[in-house]
Amino acid sequence: MAPEEAVRRVTRIFATQDVKCPFSGTIEFIERLHQSGSQHLVGPFAGLRTPVVCDLREVRDVTDESRIHEALVLHWKAQAKIPVPEMSGLLTVRPNGPLTQLRVEGQYEPPFGLPGRLFDVLVGRYITRRTLRLFLAELRTFIEAEWEKERAAHAARIEGT
Numbered sequence: 050m051a052p053e054e055a056v057r058r059v060t061r062i063f064a065t066q067d068v069k070c071p072f073s074g075t076i077e078f079i080e081r082l083h084q085s086g087s088q089h090l091v092g093p094f095a096g097l098r099t100p101v102v103c104d105l106r107e108v109r110d111v112t113d114e115s116r117i118h119e120a121l122v123l124h125w126k127a128q129a130k131i132p133v134p135e136m137s138g139l140l141t142v143r144p145n146g147p148l149t150q151l152r153v154e155g156q157y158e159p160p161f162g163l164p165g166r167l168f169d170v171l172v173g174r175y176i177t178r179r180t181l182r183l184f185l186a187e188l189r190t191f192i193e194a195e196w197e198k199e200r201a202a203h204a205a206r207i208e209g210t
Contacts (some may be wrong), residue, residue, distance in 0.1 A: 058166055061156045062177050066185035067148040070196040075142045075149045076119050078192040080105065091125070091133075093179040099133055101125040110141050118142075123153065134160055136177075151185050 068075065083105045090098040103125045110120035121140040127133035138155025157177065159169035 059156050059158050060169055060174060060177070061154070062174060062181065063152060063154045064178055064181035064185055065153075066151045066182065066189050067145055068151060068189045068192045069147075070149055070192050072142060072144045072149045074196065074199070075151070075192060076107070076121065078195045079121060079140065079188060080107070081195065082188065082191045091180050091184050093176045093183070100128040101133070105140070108139075110139075112139070112141060113143065123155065134158060151188060153181050153185060155181065 070078065083103065091101050103123065106122045107119050108122050110118050112120070120142075122137075123140050124135070124137045126135045134157040136155045136157040138153050141152050141154075143150045143152065155177075159165035159173055161168075165173075
């Protein structure tokens with residue numbers, strides 16, 4: 050093993066968010082958002098956000114042994130000059146009573162070697178977790194709005210028949 054490989058450390062992180070939408074439509078709505086543009090603004094605070102190019106790819110969710118359904122592989126890379134690490138992960142959905150839970154499990158390698166890992170332990174993980182929570186909150190807002198549109202359109206079709 051090369052000395053550089055011996056000191057590389059990956060940080061694993063996760064965040065969850067409940068949405069008011071049926072489990073069966075949630076992944077479809079996320080894909081709809083992504084198809085409208087693969088660039089998203091992410092960051093821990095409203096004034097500190099950076100554009101990222103976000104790749105989403107549908108895969109079978111092998112983390113759920115109780116049912117067969119899809120998940121999304123997530124990879125984002127910052128399009129700014131600030132040192133935001135590339136993140137890869139899995140976006141899954143689970144029924145949660147009348148809600149659906151979004152869950153992102155991701156990993157990234159803190160930049161700048163040992164100083165970057167120290168920063169990550171002290172502050173970086175908090176920033177990343179908050180960033181993921183805000184990203185999921187934005188997904189929730191979009192998903193719930195799309196679900197309401199579909200419900201209203203369905204009700205209008207029923208009334209019109």
